[in-house]
Amino acid sequence: MNRIAILTSGGDAPGMNAALRAAVRTGIDQGWEVFGVQHGYQGLISGNFIPLGHRDVGGIIQRGGTILGSARCPEMKTEEGQTEALRQLRERSVDALIVIGGNGSQQGAYALSQLGFSVAGIASTIDNDLYGSEITIGVDTALNIALEAIDRLKVTASSHQRAFLVETMGRHCGYIALMTGIAGGAEAIVIPEIDTDPEVIAEDIRQAYQRGKPHAIVVVAEGAKYNANGLIAYFQAHRERLGFDLRATTLGHVQRGGQPGVFDRMLATRLGASAVEFLARGDQSFLVGLLGGQITATPLSEVVTNEKPLDVSLLDLARVLAQ
Ligand code: ADP
Ligand code: F6P
Numbered sequence: 487m488n489r490i491a492i493l494t495s496g497g498d499a500p501g502m503n504a505a506l507r508a509a510v511r512t513g514i515d516q517g518w519e520v521f522g523v524q525h526g527y528q529g530l531i532s533g534n535f536i537p538l539g540h541r542d543v544g545g546i547i548q549r550g551g552t553i554l555g556s557a558r559c560p561e562m563k564t565e566e567g568q569t570e571a572l573r574q575l576r577e578r579s580v581d582a583l584i585v586i587g588g589n590g591s592q593q594g595a596y597a598l599s600q601l602g603f604s605v606a607g608i609a610s611t612i613d614n615d616l617y618g619s620e621i622t623i624g625v626d627t628a629l630n631i632a633l634e635a636i637d638r639l640k641v642t643a644s645s646h647q648r649a650f651l652v653e654t655m656g657r658h659c660g661y662i663a664l665m666t667g668i669a670g671g672a673e674a675i676v677i678p679e680i681d682t683d684p685e686v687i688a689e690d691i692r693q694a695y696q697r698g699k700p701h702a703i704v705v706v707a708e709g710a711k712y713n714a715n716g717l718i719a720y721f722q723a724h725r726e727r728l729g730f731d732l733r734a735t736t737l738g739h740v741q742r743g744g745q746p747g748v749f750d751r752m753l754a755t756r757l758g759a760s761a762v763e764f765l766a767r768g769d770q771s772f773l774v775g776l777l778g779g780q781i782t783a784t785p786l787s788e789v790v791t792n793e794k795p796l797d798v799s800l801l802d803l804a805r806v807l808a809q
Contacts, residue, residue, distance in 0.1 A: 487516070487582060487766065488519060489520075489521070489579055489581055490513055490519075490520055490521070490583070490765065491522070491523050491530075491535060491575065491578075491583050491584070492506060492520065492523065492554070492584040493523035493524075493526055493554060493583070493587075494506065494556050494586045494587060494610075495526035495557070495586070495587035495590075495594065496556060496587040496591045497556070497611060498550075498551045498552050498742060499610045499622070499623050499624025499628070499750075500550040500551075500623075500628065500742070500745065500746035500750050501750035501753065502556075502586050502623060502754070503543075503546040503550075503746075503754075504746060504750070504751045504754035504755050505610065505754035505757055505758035506522070506546070506552070506554065506758065507547055507755075507758065508757075508758030508762075509584050509761055509762055510538045510539075510542070510543045511540060512758070512759045512763070513762050514539070516762060516766050520538045520539075521535045521536065521580065522536050522537075522538045522542075522554050523536075523583075524554050525554070525556065525557040526554075526557040526558075526559055526587070526591070527557065527567070527594055528557040528559040528561070528562075529554075529555070530562075530571045530583075531567055531571050533577075548745055548746070549746075550627075550742075550746060551743065563594075568598060568601060569601075572601050572603055581604060582603075582604035582605065582765050583595070583603065583605050584608060584758075584765075585605060586607075586608040586610045586758075587608075587610055588611025588613060588615070589613075592609075592616065592773055592789050592790060595773075596786040596789070596790045599771035604765065604771070605770070605786065606764060606765050606769070606773075607772065607774065608623070608758060608773070608774050609622040609773055609774065609775040609776075610622055610624060610757075611623075611624060612627075612628035612656075613625075613657050613661065614656075614662070614794075615657065615658070615793075615794055616789070617784070617788065617789050617792040617793060617794045618777070618784035619773070619775025619776050619777065620778075623750055623753055623757065624742070624746070624750060625662075626749040626750050627744045627745070627746050627747045627749075628655070628742060629662060629665055629666055630744075630747060631740060631744045632662055632666045632737055633669050635735070635740075636666055636705065637670060639735060640670070640671070640701055643701035643702070643703060644701040647700055647701065648702075648733060649691050649701070649703075649704070649731065650703050650704070650732070650734075651705075651714055651718070652703065652706070653706050653707070653713055653734065653735070653737060654705060654706070654707055654708065654737055654741065655708055655737065657709055658709040659678070659707070659709065659796065660675075660677025660679050660680075660707040660709070660798075663675055663677050663705045663707035663710075664677055664800055664801065666705055667705035668804050668807070670705065671703070671807070671808070672703045672704060672705040673691060673699070673702045673704060673808050674686075674702075674705075675704075675705050675706075675801060676704065676705070676706040677706075677709075677796070678707055678709040678710045680801060681711060682712060684717055684720040687712075688721070688724075690808070692728075692729075697809070704732070708736075714734045714736050718732060718734050753776060756781055757775070757781065760774050760781045764783045771785060771786045771787070772784060772785055772786060773786055
């Protein structure tokens with residue numbers, strides 16, 4: 487192994503830069519030449535490579551986002567796109583690629599490995615929906631941002647005896663809503679994994695007031711059947727019968743743009759360094775993640791064919807704790 491390339495892909499996540507820094511510096515320590523690919527698979531297909539040295543990744547461990555840039559690149563899903571990506575790598579005599587990203591990005595990584603190229607994935611997405619890592623880079627920071635928002639909404643909700651609905655990100659996964667709902671003491675949590683009748687939410691809110699609570703907070707995942715838009719439309723349509731208003735706050739991309747906390751910096755640093763270590767020992771098609779407190783390499787073939795289950799039993803606990 488003489489030369490590796492690294493890219494960041496899909497939704498950015500706080501800690502991507504820390505993973506890049508660790509992979510670049512440990513790669514150089516192995517005696518390899520290291521290249522960055524700008525703007526994810528888009529940059530790979532169009533040959534957007536830059537050499538990276540120690541100083542090029544200085545001062546980035548504390549920065550959110552990704553200094554390489556990221557992109558959604560539909561072309562990478564096609565055979566032509568993948569063939570061109572491979573050609574670009576081979577033209578520069580790159581021996582292995584490190585892909586820092588989430589579910590979709592690891593599908594792209596797997597496609598390249600199926601064409602015979604060595605690829606290491608690094609588990610990175612705020613959604614925490616990636617098989618092969620109990621927790622992914624960016625989750626902890628995103629959770630803390632969402633939680634702070636929920637805490638603040640609770641303050642104003644209490645002052646006005648109001649019901650608030652907070653929508654979190656997560657795509658099809660309810661992890662962020664479930665964790666922040668429990669940690670924020672929400673009166674109700676709505677996630678895509680479990681169908682929830684809006685009448686049940688209305689009842690949860692009503693009971694919270696009846697028990698003497700000065701507020702009601704509902705945390706809903708964007709991917710739920712009844713997300714913020716759906717619930718607001720339902721509550722407006724039944725406003726008179728239900729007897730209260732629900733105000734909505736959609737947290738959106740603020741959850742993604744934060745400065746990585748210590749957990750994400752450490753996780754990203756360990757995963758970045760381990761990706762290099764596993765490539766150096768000859769691994770070829772794997773995702774570096776954290777399982778049972780250990781850094782592990784899971785075959786990409788397993789990563790792309792399995793779904794990470796969410797512990798939905800925590801919803802029952804949340805209901806008890808909301809009493
Ligand atoms: P994330 O990696 O955060 O889940 P996306 O799902 O948007 O984000 O995926 C990022 C990129 O990965 C896509 O824009 C595309 O370039 C590539 N990708 C996604 N799915 C596939 C696939 N099935 N095959 C090849 N490449 C894919
Ligand atoms: O995958 C990360 C994520 O932030 C999801 O939670 C969300 O559904 C999606 O990306 C938003 O994508 P975009 O930034 O392209 O709007």
